Amino acid sequence: MKTLVGAYAHGVDKRVTIEDVVPPAHYDTRGLTGFYIAFGPLVFTLALVAGAAAFTTKSLGTYLGPVGLPVATLVLLTVGNATSGATIGVDLPPTAA
Numbered sequence: 087m088k089t090l091v092g093a094y095a096h097g098v099d100k101r102v103t104i105e106d107v108v109p110p111a112h113y114d115t116r117g118l119t120g121f122y123i124a125f126g127p128l129v130f131t132l133a134l135v136a137g138a139a140a141f142t143t144k145s146l147g148t149y150l151g152p153v154g155l156p157v158a159t160l161v162l163l164t165v166g167n168a169t170s171g172a173t174i175g176v177d178l179p180p181t182a183a
Contacts, residue, residue: 088104095102110117139162146161147154 091102091104111119142162143155143158146158150157
């Protein structure tokens with residue numbers, strides 16, 4: 087971090103003072119503990135989401151037969167895109183009539 091911020095500061099002719107308020111643990115010289123604390127729950131959450139999608143697809147396929155897989159695809163894509171908060175580019179929506 088010091089190298090990265092120092093390079094940017096040098097580019098704009100500024101001086102940066104870095105103070106390590108909470109130093110990493112003695113066994114964590116590279117400061118990776120925070121990364122793995124965040125990465126563990128992320129992997130668990132992604133596994134739950136993948137399991138929910140797989141269970142929904144399997145259930146609709148079992149209940150509706152061969153039509154269940156396309157229905158699951160349409161439902162999961164529609165609900166997933168609507169709830170993801172993703173934006174659509176300006177050239178994708180249809181023009182106003």
